[in-house]
Amino acid sequence: RAYLVGAQPQADMAALNTALLALVASLQPGAEEVARQQVAFEAVRRVLSQGWPQAQVHLFGSTANGLSICNNNDIDICLELPDGSDSLSSKGEVVEQMAKLVEEAGMKDVLPLPKARVPVVKFVVGETGTKVDVTVNNILAIVNTKLLRDYGAIDQRLLQLCFVVKHWAKRRQVNDSYRGTLSSYCYVLMCIHLLQQRAPPILPCLHALKPSTHRRTVGVWQCDYHDEVSSLEDFGAQNTETLAELVWAFFEYWAWKHDYNNSVISVRTASFLTKAQKEWTRRVGNERHLVCIEDPFELTHDLGRTVDRQTSGVLHKEFERAACILRDCADPLEKLFEPY
Ligand code: ATP
């Protein structure tokens, strides 16, 4: 498993690219599935609007940022209340009230989790079988969903790479932040960061581009960035790397090039920060900072903090496995995505 400086994949990269693009196409949800999610969202919106006529109901997560993989039956919804319900306890109360309301409206398997770090009510929309998570005033998630969607509109290679990486992470069972691996959100940020680092870059740094056309303050966090992405569609045109080359670059980086001891990847600055700069050098409680990914808005939030000693070993091994398969196999795809 040793790293060979400058090693290149065995496979015919043009053929590998064609196969990866076909895989991406097959992972895209069909029109029927998209319509079903929309029906489920409208059903939930109707119920919540009866309980809170002043509130807004938002869809966020992968169904809203264009990164949903087919057969994903989950949707993320946020109830945005006008004001005054920002404390954790009142969010918990709203979650309890929502649970009652959706139960009365005939939703199945209703499970309120009012004491969770992010209070949530989970249930299933009977007509469509869609699993729903509803959170309250989860405004940062709405904003970071938009940021991901905006980056995705700049260069289609980002969406393609995210599909491949998410599919790989689900197959290899390293896509579960509750079990110490990384969330889909985290993998997408890793992909954005990689494309910001290519030479020439494929993606810009939307936080750094002026003027900041998206302006919003959420609690103590200023969430400003440049969101006029339609004028950036040619940004990555100077870079002609293919999806296959970027998939290789992703796994090579996380297998052998990332400095796990010192480095923090930061999409906000399109650069690397140090753990010392972020004061992420010591374990505090359960936060170990073994794999460090800065949230682009909530700057004290290390998205890799759920990773512990054991799961960081698992992750690192999986990155190495993927990189070795890409390097050594003439026809790597089946093995790369082999279920764990
Ligand atoms: P999947 O298709 O696997 O469900 P997803 O894009 O919906 O992927 P999730 O990890 O399910 O991603 O998260 C849903 C949304 O919740 C993200 O798009 C993001 O807005 C928000 N989110 C998730 N984890 C975090 C986190 N640790 N910090 C901030 N926001 C988060």
Ligand code: MG
């Ligand atoms: Mg989701």
